Amino acid sequence: MTPNRLEDCLAIIRWTPDTLAQALGCDVLLVNAWLDDLEEIPTKTGAWIETIARFMEAAEQVKPVGLMAKRPASSD
Numbered sequence: 001m002t003p004n005r006l007e008d009c010l011a012i013i014r015w016t017p018d019t020l021a022q023a024l025g026c027d028v029l030l031v032n033a034w035l036d037d038l039e040e041i042p043t044k045t046g047a048w049i050e051t052i053a054r055f056m057e058a059a060e061q062v063k064p065v066g067l068m069a070k071r072p073a074s075s076d
Helices: 003-013 017-024 028-035 043-061
Strands: none
Touching: 003 028, 003 043, 017 028
């Protein structure tokens, strides 16, 4: 995985570097090093993130529509 693809995947997943670091249990400085192409992204880590991004892309296709700005009926 390239740093650009990692950045794309994080956008698709709607995660920040901090969120990824928390999910992996690593320091955010390591995630930033991957994004800055200072450290190589481990193959298994890249595959895991890619899998999550593909799942999110597929889930977007079946996401309910028409909920934007909706409120519960009893919120008046």
